[in-house]
Amino acid sequence: MTHVEADPRLPIIWITREFRARPARLLRAHTDPDLFAQWVGPDSMQTRVEHWEARTGGSFRYLSVRGDESYAFYGCFHEVRPDRLAQTFTYEGDPDGVALNTLWFEDLGDGRTRLRTRSLVDSFETRDGWLRSGMEAGMQDGYRKLERMMDE
């Protein structure tokens, strides 16, 4: 179960989900471009990574593709460390919108990890627009694929 919550005080989306994987393995599914491309995004889309350097000070760019449709996303990795990823994120169709995403990998023991994501943007309007955009459905699809990958 993925828990998605709009912060009541700040333009933040909180997303929480537990996975049957150790933190290092779940982190790798977020930093290895081949693994990442296999799970991210809606089931109906394919991911094509154009640039990927998942290290502190690196950056990324990928396309979400369905037939002739293509949507580009890019950002930079502020910091990559075993318990936390901090990165920026922009959808190229809205180039002025920048999210600061922080992902915490909390070891629950017994080979389980709680992934907590905080997506901070610059206004409540932007935040609520993201929530209305269908981003949540795509994220749920993605996390189901990630869960299957971690269960293998």
Added chain:
Amino acid sequence: MTHVEADPRLPIIWITREFRARPARLLRAHTDPDLFAQWVGPDSMQTRVEHWEARTGGSFRYLSVRGDESYAFYGCFHEVRPDRLAQTFTYEGDPDGVALNTLWFEDLGDGRTRLRTRSLVDSFETRDGWLRSGMEAGMQDGYRKLERMMDE
């Protein structure tokens, strides 16, 4: 005159100042590491750039040094474009604190530019801590040096 304002609704610091320079020249003082090191920070400190790649997807790291004291700052450049810089910013002494800084270079004509900076952090506590930290005095020193550089 530098105008510094704590946003009433969001954990944001707004900083506004006009310079006698065209946007491209003022931008260069933010992207060229030699120029940047000459003006940033308090008058009592020297800046030593350790890493610098001011392009979309690049990153930076610099030290602020006074005698034996040394403070490190780092981040990544989310996007560098003629009218706007978007970058992350962390003081290494507080590695969990990440600011998302956006700088707009607004052409006022007659060789003048309004620089508007928005510094977005994840809580009001963090924001108010930055305002109390003496960051404003260092920034005022820095902007005076930048102004002198632009007047030359």
